[in-house]
Structure formats: structure tokens, C-alpha cells
Amino acid sequence: MPSAAVHGGLRDVQSLSVTSVITLLTDYGLEDGYVAACHGVIAGIAPDVRVIDVCHLVPSGDVRRGAAILAQTIPYLPVGVHVGAVDPGAGGARRAVAVEAGGRVFIGPDNGLLSWAVRASGGARAAYELSNAEHFLHPVSPTFHGRDVFAPVAGRLCAGLSAGELGPEVPVERLVTLPEPTSVLRGGAVEGEVVSVDGYGNTQLSISAGDLAALGLRTGDTLGVSLGRRRLSMPYRETYAAVPPGELVAFADSAGLIAFAVNCGDAAQRLGLPPGARVRVSPSV
Incomplete structure (x- = not known):
């Protein structure tokens, strides 16, 4: 962590x-x-x-x-x-x-x-x-x-x-230690993993807000998100409420890590993202 x-x-x-x-x-x-x-x-x-x-x-x-x-x-x-x-x-x-x-x-x-x-x-x-x-x-x-x-x-x-x-x-x-979740910047993108899924279905990544800033990404931008072979665009906002109910959103959570959420919904279920799943984020094109 x-x-x-x-x-x-x-x-x-x-x-x-x-x-x-x-x-x-x-x-x-x-x-x-x-x-x-x-x-x-x-x-x-x-x-x-x-x-x-x-x-x-x-x-x-x-x-x-x-x-x-x-x-x-x-x-x-x-x-x-x-x-x-x-x-x-x-x-x-x-x-x-x-x-x-x-x-x-x-x-x-x-x-x-x-x-x-x-x-x-x-x-x-x-x-x-x-x-x-x-x-x-x-x-x-x-x-x-x-x-x-x-x-x-x-x-x-x-x-x-x-x-x-x-x-x-x-x-x-x-002492037994768990492998530290990591993020890697390369090729104009940042690669990481799902650290955990909370009770709301929000999926917290090992990718930090600082990682996105290093790519020139700020809140208000649109992210290109790769989940294995799937690729989608996702708004990067400050809160869940910045998108309509039922819509996906990426935001920096209270730990300073990027999380995916669905306003009034369950992002983990929507995206099929369990802890450990690999994620790649880049500027949307």
C-alpha cells in the first residue's frame, strides 16, 4: 500500500x-x-x-x-x-x-x-x-x-x-508480507491493479491521482480505460454526483487512489473487476 x-x-x-x-x-x-x-x-x-x-x-x-x-x-x-x-x-x-x-x-x-x-x-x-x-x-x-x-x-x-x-x-x-500493489508508467499510460472493492462496489486501484497527473490528466478529463481486451472511456471527476445516476465515473478517493464507481450503482459488478484485476489508464483518444 x-x-x-x-x-x-x-x-x-x-x-x-x-x-x-x-x-x-x-x-x-x-x-x-x-x-x-x-x-x-x-x-x-x-x-x-x-x-x-x-x-x-x-x-x-x-x-x-x-x-x-x-x-x-x-x-x-x-x-x-x-x-x-x-x-x-x-x-x-x-x-x-x-x-x-x-x-x-x-x-x-x-x-x-x-x-x-x-x-x-x-x-x-x-x-x-x-x-x-x-x-x-x-x-x-x-x-x-x-x-x-x-x-x-x-x-x-x-x-x-x-x-x-x-x-x-x-x-x-x-515476517510474512503481502506483495505491495504497484503502478507503472509506460508508453503514455499507467498500469496497475484493483486493490480492493468496498461495500458500495467501488473498485480502488493501485494507481494514484499523482500517476494520472504525471500523464497530464486532471479532473474534468476523460480517461481511456483498458480492462484486458475491453476498452472504454470514463469521465474523471471529483465525486460520484458529477455524473448522472447509473453512470460510471473515475475519481480520486479519500486515500488518494483512483477508484471506479457507478453513481447509485456497483462498479465492480458492472465491470467484472475483482481484487487483483489488471487495469491500464491513459488519456482518452
Whole structure:
């Protein structure tokens, strides 16, 4: 993900106190009691800590979507402990880790979920495997580490536990990372990919507004968009409402990335663009 400056200043992880914040991002949904159970565990350990729910509607097992949401939200979250639980490998061989970055601690599976947010926070300073079962909730369910491992560890860190007490240190270069979405300028065009699709069907690209500016493109222009063998023209505007309902539009989203949308519609469905799909954008001819 494009890096972003972290707001709120930095402080040493050892000084995290009961006035700190814990954030939660999961694919648990809102129809069951899973999220409430995580809140309850944290409240039982660190009752004065504020808990912020980032998102619990990440598509099931979609590590990439979870990584994108966390990375693009982290600049606006207070310094604290950030829990990610999009974990299709729960109960398997994957490690559970705590990663220090930019005065924050990220807790979750070592499956790449945390990697873009860690990078957006300035990069990993240290990492620890969550192996000291003394700090877990018992008995530990092999399929619910969010409740039994990640939530209690987060609460104990805010209550004064040192990250170094969680388990052995993991070399940061051995942490699992997701490939960074990229954009490439060549041949009078910029090539990229769909980073994620939000709940409205908007398709966010790895292509930035700066990439289009480098091609001489500004809002008000028309883009030439190539999707495999398909080619179409699309207006480049500031908002969805700049085009009539039902019409396609390209715009720079709140992360500074180009997104395709349909005013009052679903661009991902209209265009058949899943995450990872390749896109080429050029001036319209």
C-alpha cells in the first residue's frame, strides 16, 4: 500500500497504559457473538481501555481486503494496540505475532494481514511470536484465536505487559508480507491493479491521482480505460454526483487512489473487476 504518515506522534511501546486504545479488525461479521466476546475479554483485563471497531465485515478469509482496510485506516487511529483477525489459517502452522511499528503494536496472524499497516506506520521495529500461553484465555480454542489469544494479549499489553514477554523475538525480515500493489508508467499510460472493492462496489486501484497527473490528466478529463481486451472511456471527476445516476465515473478517493464507481450503482459488478484485476489508464483518444 502507499505509505502514509502516522498521526498522533510516537511513544515507546513499554509505556502503553490503561488509557490507550485497542482497535479490532476481523471477518467475524455482526450476526454472531464473536465480536462481543472479544470486547468482553478485553474489558475483563483492561476495563478502562477504549476499543475502536475498525471493521468486522471483511469478506471471510480475505486477507488482502483486511490488509487494505487496516493500512488505509491506521493513519487516523490513535497510537495503541491494533488487533487483526482475518485468519483462514487459524489452528494451522501459521504463527501468531505482535509487531512493533511507529510506537504501535500490531497483533494478529503472521499471514500478511498486518504487513501493509506496519509499513504505513514506518516499518517493523521488532516482532515477537505469541507463544507464552500464560497470557492467553484458557482453554484456547484452535479456531478462535481472536478471543483466546489476540484479545487477551492486547488487553495485557495495555495493562502494562511488555511485548518482549509474549514470546521469542522474530526477525522482522521473516515476517510474512503481502506483495505491495504497484503502478507503472509506460508508453503514455499507467498500469496497475484493483486493490480492493468496498461495500458500495467501488473498485480502488493501485494507481494514484499523482500517476494520472504525471500523464497530464486532471479532473474534468476523460480517461481511456483498458480492462484486458475491453476498452472504454470514463469521465474523471471529483465525486460520484458529477455524473448522472447509473453512470460510471473515475475519481480520486479519500486515500488518494483512483477508484471506479457507478453513481447509485456497483462498479465492480458492472465491470467484472475483482481484487487483483489488471487495469491500464491513459488519456482518452
